[in-house]
Amino acid sequence: MDRRCVISGLVAATGLAASPARLFAQAYTISGQHRKVLEIAKEQMERNRARLWRTDIVGVADFALPSSLPRFHFADLEKGEVRSFLVAHGKGSDPEHDGFLKTFSNEPGSLATCRGAFITYEWYKGKYGTSIRLGGEDADNSHALDRAIVLHPAWYANPDMLEKWGKLGRSDGCFAMAESDFNEALWHLSGGRLLYADRLGLG
Numbered sequence: 534m535d536r537r538c539v540i541s542g543l544v545a546a547t548g549l550a551a552s553p554a555r556l557f558a559q560a561y562t563i564s565g566q567h568r569k570v571l572e573i574a575k576e577q578m579e580r581n582r583a584r585l586w587r588t589d590i591v592g593v594a595d596f597a598l599p600s601s602l603p604r605f606h607f608a609d610l611e612k613g614e615v616r617s618f619l620v621a622h623g624k625g626s627d628p629e630h631d632g633f634l635k636t637f638s639n640e641p642g643s644l645a646t647c648r649g650a651f652i653t654y655e656w657y658k659g660k661y662g663t664s665i666r667l668g669g670e671d672a673d674n675s676h677a678l679d680r681a682i683v684l685h686p687a688w689y690a691n692p693d694m695l696e697k698w699g700k701l702g703r704s705d706g707c708f709a710m711a712e713s714d715f716n717e718a719l720w721h722l723s724g725g726r727l728l729y730a731d732r733l734g735l736g
Contacts, residue, residue: 567606567615569735570595574608577729581650581670586725592653592718594620594708594730596634596646600701602736605710607721618714621690622646623706632700634732639669639676644705647682649674651728656719661685661709665723674730684708684728686715 574591582588591608598604605620625645626634638645649671656663664685669677687709689702701709708728710718722728 566735567617569733570606570608570615571610571613573729573733573735574606574727575610577650578610578727581652581727584652584670585727588726590721590726592722592726592728593733594728595733595735596622596626596637596648596730597732597734598736599632601632601695601699604736605708607717616717618717619690619692619695619701619711621687621701621704621707621709624703625706627703630700630703637673637732638706639673641676641680646704646706646708646730647674647677647680648731649729651677651682651730653684653723653726653728656723659683659685661687663715663719665718667708667728680706682706682708684710684718684722686710686712688712 570593574593578588578591589611593606593608595604600621603617603619605618607616622634623644623646625638625643626636634646637648639647649669651667651669654666654668656665664683666683667677669675685707690709691711694701
């Protein structure tokens, strides 16, 4: 697949009103944590620079934290800013469904989240609407494209899941964001940028 392939056309700009999702996106703002996020984002961007089309913003998913906390960070390396969002992990990584990722897997059929560096590809229409394809760049996520590990919105990643269950639902291994937050990924993380995921323990 052409890593520089970006979907043609424009999405109409959508005004995002204040909502619980926006509150969760801004919660858990710790300067020390965000400094570490920026350091990791820059390090991983430099490691993968030759394969990236855009290097302004890097996504960093810290799966050492539970799904109840905003652990998906959008690190703006140009502005030195970080915005954090909720993200779900895979069923195979959390078979007990207690909200904590236990294991990563790159194996097809595992329904688990995989770790490493991903390149964001083009938008496409899938089961959950507009989604972003991901290509794995490391040995631990080399099957991501074949496994259809993508970045998509999902009802089970919405903040009201925390109010009801104290944790998010689980994906089939994909990075699932709250439906009201997903425009952030479409505008700021797609089109040849880097997404890096691991158990980082930045909290």
